[in-house]
Amino acid sequence: MIETRITKMLNIKYPLLQGAMAWIATGKLAGAVSEAGGLGIIGAGTADPQWLKNEIDEARRVTEKPFGVNLVLVSPYIDEIIELVLRENIPVVTTGAGNPGKYMPRFKERGIKVIPVVASVALARRLERQGADAVIAEGMESGGHVGEMTTMCLVPMVVDAVGIPVIAAGGIADGRGMVAALALGAEGVQMGTRFICAEECPAHPAYKEKVLKARDRDTEVCGTTTLHPVRAIRNRFVRYYLEQERAGLSAEELERLGVGKYPDAALKGDVENGSILAGQVAGLVNRIQPAHEIVSEVIREAEDLLRNGLGVNMCLD
Amino acid sequence: MSVFEGVKEIIVEILDVAPEDITLESKLVEDLEADSLDIVEMVMQLEDKFGLQIPESAFEDLKTVKDVVEYLEKRLQEK
Numbered sequence: 186m187i188e189t190r191i192t193k194m195l196n197i198k199y200p201l202l203q204g205a206m207a208w209i210a211t212g213k214l215a216g217a218v219s220e221a222g223g224l225g226i227i228g229a230g231t232a233d234p235q236w237l238k239n240e241i242d243e244a245r246r247v248t249e250k251p252f253g254v255n256l257v258l259v260s261p262y263i264d265e266i267i268e269l270v271l272r273e274n275i276p277v278v279t280t281g282a283g284n285p286g287k288y289m290p291r292f293k294e295r296g297i298k299v300i301p302v303v304a305s306v307a308l309a310r311r312l313e314r315q316g317a318d319a320v321i322a323e324g325m326e327s328g329g330h331v332g333e334m335t336t337m338c339l340v341p342m343v344v345d346a347v348g349i350p351v352i353a354a355g356g357i358a359d360g361r362g363m364v365a366a367l368a369l370g371a372e373g374v375q376m377g378t379r380f381i382c383a384e385e386c387p388a389h390p391a392y393k394e395k396v397l398k399a400r401d402r403d404t405e406v407c408g409t410t411t412l413h414p415v416r417a418i419r420n421r422f423v424r425y426y427l428e429q430e431r432a433g434l435s436a437e438e439l440e441r442l443g444v445g446k447y448p449d450a451a452l453k454g455d456v457e458n459g460s461i462l463a464g465q466v467a468g469l470v471n472r473i474q475p476a477h478e479i480v481s482e483v484i485r486e487a488e489d490l491l492r493n494g495l496g497v498n499m500c501l502d
Numbered sequence: 503m504s505v506f507e508g509v510k511e512i513i514v515e516i517l518d519v520a521p522e523d524i525t526l527e528s529k530l531v532e533d534l535e536a537d538s539l540d541i542v543e544m545v546m547q548l549e550d551k552f553g554l555q556i557p558e559s560a561f562e563d564l565k566t567v568k569d570v571v572e573y574l575e576k577r578l579q580e581k
Binding site: 284286287304305307308310311314332412 | 542
């Protein structure tokens with residue numbers, strides 16, 4: 186049993202969080218992950234409150250265990266979404282795309298755990314000062330929105346800088362990654378890309394197929410000249426976008442180019458002209474499995490490594 | 503040390519620019535090439551150095567070095 190401050194804080198069996206991919210981290214997926222002993226997280230994305238309400242209800246049909254909601258702070262519905270989260274007594278929220286500072290007091294007074302995603306040491310320190318319960322340090326190996334630091338470097342630096350627990354994300358898809366993260370000082374991990382290929386995830390089959398087929402070098406970061414770079418699997422859209430970016434298209438025009446491309450791929454299955462967001466770790470994801478199997482496999486691998494050593498010979502004198 | 507000197511010292515360290523290139527008129531983003539995470543780092547160090555808390559709502563108005571200096575002077579007076 187891998188027990189950390191995270192398992193205790195979130196009242197979960199395993200320190201394994203499911204990343205909240207917008208639109209496809211639904212109640213069904215989050216419920217299944219939580220039921221298996223991890224923490225499922227519904228991705229509120231920019232969806233309206235009714236969508237989120239339905240997904241929360243769905244998760245509750247699947248499990249009685251705790252699950253979380255990820256808030257996108259730039260969502261046009263953010264105020265209503267937060268009201269809904271409070272009304273539904275969701276025990277934990279993760280946040281991305283912005284600083285949750287101004288919402289913190291409302292969550293704190295209700296005892297809701299707030300776990301922001303951070304891509305720098307300074308932001309981690311700031312959010313700790315503002316009352317975050319833990320942070321998710323996410324490296325640029327991850328899919329979707331990315332920062333500049335790698336997980337290998339960011340996690341130990343954040344661990345050294347804050348006193349609250351750190352969850353590692355970006356580039357983790359199996360027990361080896363989990364143990365590596367624990368070695369860096371993390372007390373939990375968050376995995377997104379592998380859960381795209383969970384049976385319960387409603388991503389379009391063509392999207393899942395792309396993730397399964399992706400090899401090590403098949404993802405690209407698009408939009409480094411904009412404020413919101415994202416990692417996606419290379420396809421016709423990514424090639425076109427990068428051409429335009431190299432040709433010097435303005436940040437505004439590039440942002441416009443990307444609008445709606447992710448749901449086109451994830452929900453409609455347009456894997457040529459849509460944006461297939463996924464992490465570099467897609468190269469390690471080779472099977473579609475039920476969520477509970479993913480959770481138990483990762484945990485079993487991690488526990489085996491911790492119990493039996495790392496396969497290196499060590500001379501102790 | 504004046505507030506300006508204190509701010510300058512922090513900017514020099516974070517952004518690796520020459521002290522003589524920093525004037526009151528310097529724009530943080532356009533002239534000094536700070537990105538949003540640099541601003542967070544700067545605010546954290548300002549909080550430590552001047553012993554106050556700077557809320558998120560104040561960030562938007564801090565465009566130039568002068569904005570930062572005047573904001574700090576106002577807050578320090580209120581203390």
